[in-house]
Amino acid sequence: MEKKKLRSKKGAERATRILIYAVLIVISIIWLIPFLLLIIQSFNGNAGGGYGNSIFPEVWTFDNYVKLFTETDFPKWYGNTLLVSVVVTVFQTAIVLVTSYALSRLRFKMRKPLMNLMLILGMFPGFLSMTAVYFVLKEIHLTANPLGLILVYSASSAMQYYICKGFFDTIPKSLDEAARIDGASRQQILWKVILPLAKPIIIYTVLTAFIAPWGEYMFASLIMRGDTSMYTVAAGMKEIFLSQGNEYKYFTVFCAAAVVVSIPITVLFIWLQRYYVEGITGGSVKG
Amino acid sequence: MAEVSLKHIYKVYPNGTKAVNDFNMEIKDKEFIVFVGPSGCGKSTTLRMIAGLEDISAGELKIGDLIVNDVEPKDRDIAMVFQNYALYPHMTVYENIAFGLRLRKLPKDEIHKRVTEAAEILGITEYLGKKPKEMSGGQRQRVALGRAIVREPKVMLLDEPLSNLDAKLRTQMRAEISKLHSKLQTTFVYVTHDQVEAMTMGTRIVVMKNGFVQQIDTPKNLYNYPENKFVAGFIGTPQMNFFEGTLLKSGENVVINFDNSEAEITVPYSMLYKTKPSYLDGKTKVYIGLRPEDISLASDDVKNGKAVIKVSVSHKEELGSETLIYGDINLNGDGYVESSTRIIIKDNCEREINAGDLIDVALNLDKVHIFDAETEASVLPRIPEYNYLDCEVKGGKLGFLGTELVLPEAVKCADLKGELLIPTDAITFDGNIKAEVAACENINGVNLLALMLGGKRLYAVAPSLIGDKTVNIGVDLKKITIISNGENVVSPMPEINRFDCTFEKRKTVEKVEANGKVKNKKTAIFGFNVAGAFFKSSDDASQKIFAALGIKKAFSAPLKLECGVCDLHFTDSGIAAVAEETLDYGKEKFLKCKVGENTVYVKTETEYNGNVYLLPDFEKIGVVETEREIKII
Numbered sequence A: 001m002e003k004k005k006l007r008s009k010k011g012a013e014r015a016t017r018i019l020i021y022a023v024l025i026v027i028s029i030i031w032l033i034p035f036l037l038l039i040i041q042s043f044n045g046n047a048g049g050g051y052g053n054s055i056f057p058e059v060w061t062f063d064n065y066v067k068l069f070t071e072t073d074f075p076k077w078y079g080n081t082l083l084v085s086v087v088v089t090v091f092q093t094a095i096v097l098v099t100s101y102a103l104s105r106l107r108f109k110m111r112k113p114l115m116n117l118m119l120i121l122g123m124f125p126g127f128l129s130m131t132a133v134y135f136v137l138k139e140i141h142l143t144a145n146p147l148g149l150i151l152v153y154s155a156s157s158a159m160q161y162y163i164c165k166g167f168f169d170t171i172p173k174s175l176d177e178a179a180r181i182d183g184a185s186r187q188q189i190l191w192k193v194i195l196p197l198a199k200p201i202i203i204y205t206v207l208t209a210f211i212a213p214w215g216e217y218m219f220a221s222l223i224m225r226g227d228t229s230m231y232t233v234a235a236g237m238k239e240i241f242l243s244q245g246n247e248y249k250y251f252t253v254f255c256a257a258a259v260v261v262s263i264p265i266t267v268l269f270i271w272l273q274r275y276y277v278e279g280i281t282g283g284s285v286k287g
Numbered sequence B: 001m002a003e004v005s006l007k008h009i010y011k012v013y014p015n016g017t018k019a020v021n022d023f024n025m026e027i028k029d030k031e032f033i034v035f036v037g038p039s040g041c042g043k044s045t046t047l048r049m050i051a052g053l054e055d056i057s058a059g060e061l062k063i064g065d066l067i068v069n070d071v072e073p074k075d076r077d078i079a080m081v082f083q084n085y086a087l088y089p090h091m092t093v094y095e096n097i098a099f100g101l102r103l104r105k106l107p108k109d110e111i112h113k114r115v116t117e118a119a120e121i122l123g124i125t126e127y128l129g130k131k132p133k134e135m136s137g138g139q140r141q142r143v144a145l146g147r148a149i150v151r152e153p154k155v156m157l158l159d160e161p162l163s164n165l166d167a168k169l170r171t172q173m174r175a176e177i178s179k180l181h182s183k184l185q186t187t188f189v190y191v192t193h194d195q196v197e198a199m200t201m202g203t204r205i206v207v208m209k210n211g212f213v214q215q216i217d218t219p220k221n222l223y224n225y226p227e228n229k230f231v232a233g234f235i236g237t238p239q240m241n242f243f244e245g246t247l248l249k250s251g252e253n254v255v256i257n258f259d260n261s262e263a264e265i266t267v268p269y270s271m272l273y274k275t276k277p278s279y280l281d282g283k284t285k286v287y288i289g290l291r292p293e294d295i296s297l298a299s300d301d302v303k304n305g306k307a308v309i310k311v312s313v314s315h316k317e318e319l320g321s322e323t324l325i326y327g328d329i330n331l332n333g334d335g336y337v338e339s340s341t342r343i344i345i346k347d348n349c350e351r352e353i354n355a356g357d358l359i360d361v362a363l364n365l366d367k368v369h370i371f372d373a374e375t376e377a378s379v380l381p382r383i384p385e386y387n388y389l390d391c392e393v394k395g396g397k398l399g400f401l402g403t404e405l406v407l408p409e410a411v412k413c414a415d416l417k418g419e420l421l422i423p424t425d426a427i428t429f430d431g432n433i434k435a436e437v438a439a440c441e442n443i444n445g446v447n448l449l450a451l452m453l454g455g456k457r458l459y460a461v462a463p464s465l466i467g468d469k470t471v472n473i474g475v476d477l478k479k480i481t482i483i484s485n486g487e488n489v490v491s492p493m494p495e496i497n498r499f500d501c502t503f504e505k506r507k508t509v510e511k512v513e514a515n516g517k518v519k520n521k522k523t524a525i526f527g528f529n530v531a532g533a534f535f536k537s538s539d540d541a542s543q544k545i546f547a548a549l550g551i552k553k554a555f556s557a558p559l560k561l562e563c564g565v566c567d568l569h570f571t572d573s574g575i576a577a578v579a580e581e582t583l584d585y586g587k588e589k590f591l592k593c594k595v596g597e598n599t600v601y602v603k604t605e606t607e608y609n610g611n612v613y614l615l616p617d618f619e620k621i622g623v624v625e626t627e628r629e630i631k632i633i
Helices: A002-007 A009-042 A062-068 A074-105 A111-123 A125-139 A148-156 A156-171 A174-181 A186-197 A199-215 A218-223 A233-243 A247-276 B042-050 B093-103 B108-122 B137-149 B167-184 B196-200 B219-225 B229-234 B299-304 B541-552
Strands: B004-012 B018-027 B032-034 B059-063 B080-081 B155-159 B185-192 B204-209 B212-217 B241-250 B253-258 B264-268 B286-290 B310-320 B322-327 B343-347 B358-365 B371-374 B386-394 B397-400 B403-408 B416-423 B429-443 B448-454 B455-461 B470-475 B481-484 B487-490 B496-513 B517-530 B535-536 B557-565 B569-570 B575-584 B589-595 B597-602 B611-616 B623-627
Touching: A009 A247, A074 A111, A074 A148, A074 A156, A074 A186, A074 A199, A074 A233, A074 A247, A074 B416, A074 B597, A111 A156, A125 A148, A125 A218, A148 A156, A148 A199, A148 A218, A156 A199, A174 B080, A174 B093, A174 B310, A174 B429, A186 A199, A186 B212, A199 A233, A199 B448, A218 A233, A233 A247, B004 B042, B004 B108, B018 B212, B018 B455, B032 B042, B032 B196, B042 B059, B042 B155, B042 B185, B042 B204, B059 B264, B059 B541, B080 B557, B093 B137, B093 B496, B108 B137, B108 B167, B137 B167, B155 B167, B167 B185, B185 B196, B196 B219, B196 B541, B204 B219, B204 B229, B212 B219, B212 B229, B212 B569, B229 B241, B229 B286, B229 B371, B241 B343, B299 B358, B386 B455, B397 B481, B429 B455, B448 B470, B496 B541, B496 B597, B575 B597, B589 B611
Parallel strands: B032 B185, B032 B204, B080 B155, B155 B185
Antiparallel strands: B004 B018, B004 B059, B204 B212, B241 B253, B241 B286, B253 B264, B286 B371, B310 B322, B310 B358, B322 B343, B386 B397, B386 B416, B397 B403, B416 B481, B429 B448, B429 B470, B448 B455, B481 B487, B496 B517, B496 B557, B517 B535, B557 B623, B569 B611, B575 B589, B575 B611, B589 B597
16 A cells, blocks of 8 residues: 555556557557458469468469459549549538538528538438439439449538538637628638638548548449449449459459558548648637 | 718617617717727627628618718728737738738739838837747737738727737737827727726727617716716726715705715705705715725815715725725725725825724815716716706796796696796797806807806806806797696607607509500509508618518518607698697797697697698608617618
8 A cells, every 4th residue: 555655656657658558559459450461462372362261371472463453344443433532522522611611600591400400311321312312313314424423422512511610610700800801702711711721621521522432332333333344443342353253263352452442542641641630720819 | 081970870689689779979080989898788799880790780880971881891991900819820920911902902012011011110020921829919919900000991990909918018009009099090999898998098988888878978077077877987996986875955055964874974055056956855865976086084184174974994905006995984884895885095195094993084075976876877967957946937927036937828827836947958048038157168069058047057058158248048938847746737848759650561553665565563662651641761761671670570560750840841641630739839839739649749830720731851750669669760
């Protein structure tokens, strides 16, 4: 008892810190193992060899990557996905930003009910409407067409407003008012005052807007049905590489594809994360 | 360079709360106006309405010669400084100051010239390349001032600009803003809750409370002549002492009795000439106000003072140059709690005073303020509303102050003895009563004349300062009141007629010829329905009603149409009224009529009987919404 009492504050702090780091290291190892296995298997010379066998491949090879780009439709899928994701990112970011600005700054009738409605609608899983969406798209001949996918992904963008609106709410209204008196219009206020201050949230919006269509499987596989060359990576990899009978043949190729798919997201995140770190509202008003 | 005029400005929120109530003010060019009051009094709201950041519910706001109610802030030619500076954090100081000029597409060299000039005036040249977050509070507020002055606005609006600064910096910036004002020669409107800021900076101060303007005056007048207890208590630190008590007139003196205390002082009646006599009955409760600096402990003052009272000291606050002594005039009282007997004395004498001491203090009676206990209005107004006189009516003649007036038909009454109320503005200068001029002073643009008649005082509002020793006066008898045995025997004629009315939309069908075909063109017109008669309203008036009440409520809200007695005329078809009687005031005659439940008066030359038709002069009408009491026009 006495020893415990006498232990210095510093010592106690160090002990806690060691414990925290230990837990964090264990967690990160657990998280990293699947990804490491994936990378290792993508270099396995035994097609489908790693499937249940040894962890480390007997033959190391680049063949899986070569095969991926030469013998399969993967490059096409990759292009499709990139196209859809980039276009959706642009649309979604724009829509989310203007919606959030309007909901944060303008006061109009039914504003609160509208916000609640959007929040509640957003809670239902998107696939509930899948069948209906498919038939509507078929009517207007947009199935097996990237445009249809872009439409579906962008359509509900405005519902993502809440995080962005929450950020806008923290930007003091007196900045808007000062700009109004300085002679700025609403658009000018958004472009010249609010958006430069909202960089972190714009980055966040861009990242989420890009990642969602990049990895989305359900709508992609449904809407692109009928034309395998129109598949996105997620749909293609599941439908072709892992379909019955193919899983042994293509397992290592699948792993290589997974590694290639993760590259843009990793790059995007590393590039944008420096903006992500801290808000830059400091100094605008008394803080 | 502009005047700002606020006429019947209201801010009413959808739930009915009135943030600003009937704000009227003419701000002259180059004035430094300070709005001051406790939080929630509507001062910031008023400023934001001038800026255009807040909609005006009703009333008319003019900047220069332009009505700006519906003008965007950027087009009002104003600049505003915010309490939290509101600098754009992602821009440098230079860009912050230049932002407004760039939006207005000024040439680059002009922008550069103005920004460097402003920076020099404010001493921030060396910070031009820095971002706001690298600067201290005082420097940031200078940048905010710079952003406002480069625009060279007609009016500068400042919303508590110094509240976020520490005390020393605040004093310094206070002086700098005053300097800036004299340098720029623009109209400044400044909002603060700090009465010291208000007193030191303003050329005129507007004291507000709960959305109502309490008093608009110069700092000196606010301090010396507060119109009510709130203003008296708000201006000056420590605040004015208020004691409850009564006044009793005895001979040429008035005795002031303090409640819950033995204290009693006597003042000459001449000090209370302007007071309504009913306050001097020894029963009506009043507040007696005296500032801490007008109470003296000095032995000379106490020895020679006419008004000396005993105070038991409870504690004191040493401020270095002076000492605040807290005590109670109720010798058993507790000087710690604010009560109707607590007294604070500002003292700078050397005598050592300790808690528990019983001391004599001398009150400076020239500086005493007296307020009504209920309305809290000063009972010593600078311009009294009425002269309260004794009178006698005998044989159709009204006798007062040793003179007699023949009563005309309209105010004829039976013989009586009673009280006569003559408003100060009802004394005319064309009569045949000779009166001595005792004094003449100009109070905020009003010439108040003190006359001597029959050995008593009579106050009159004169059209100009009068230098003569005697004047010939008369009395406008339609404004007098005669009270006998507590009843109004003669009441004044109202100066404004009020009609119940509603706002209506009517459709008219016009025949229009177009391309050889005659077509019916339907147009909607808006107007007032007064007792069945419909008058088309001007576009301006309709707009004001829609702005104040909203489209839906405009047609359902009960309204009152106001129209001066002289602005109502007879016509052939108009508001149908029933003539009741003709009031003959000698020189003028008025017809008293009934319109529905409203009684109205019209100036007339001949006598009428039965039905008449009336037409108000629509250029001069007023419209009031009765439910929330908003003056719309």
